[in-house]
Amino acid sequence: GAGVSQSPRYKVAKRGQDVALRCDPISGHVSLFWYQQALGQGPEFLTYFQNEAQLDKSGLPSDRFFAERPEGSVSTLKIQRTQQEDSAVYLCASSLAIGGPYEQYFGPGTRLTVT
């Protein structure tokens, strides 16, 4: 079936604006992950969900970042009062289940630019 999809693909926000980034995981995938990738760096973990439960949010850089997955499928990453340091590519990944070394399949990412 279809892979992980993310929208929008590109977002330009003025400093101080709120943004919402959407992720549609592969159908049937239980686990969903958000990563942040700065230019020239590897992805860094932000948070992950098993179904609708947020099991780890240790990577969220500040309380301006909030993620939800209310029905255990689509997830939204919200950033409030954006700052220039939030500029990055935000990657979503999903995997089949938790408790096993399942591959994480990545979406195309949302490139956020804060001006």
Place this chain on the structure above:
Amino acid sequence: ELKVEQNPLFLSMQEGKNYTIYCNYSTTSDRLYWYRQDPGKSLESLFVLLSNGAVKQEGRLMASLDTKARLSTLHITAAVHDLSATYFCAGGDFGNEKLTFGTGTRLTIIP
């Protein structure tokens, strides 16, 4: 906390040559992944390595894992231009689903 280091960070090589990318990790990890990323694109999964001594091959790429040395390698044989990309390794802690990525190796194959 798991840390992952890759070297080299940049690699420029001629077509037809062989080379190896190294991935060291700091603590025990129960799985090691290799991903490829093309410019402006997302990550494509290449290999998942789960046990000591694991070796996997796909085309001109071969990945191996030595858990005692906390080292994984990605070997490129007879490189061709379309292998130009950034390669990431990533590890996972026991009982934790999140991945910790290295900084990546930007590989450029010169004709």
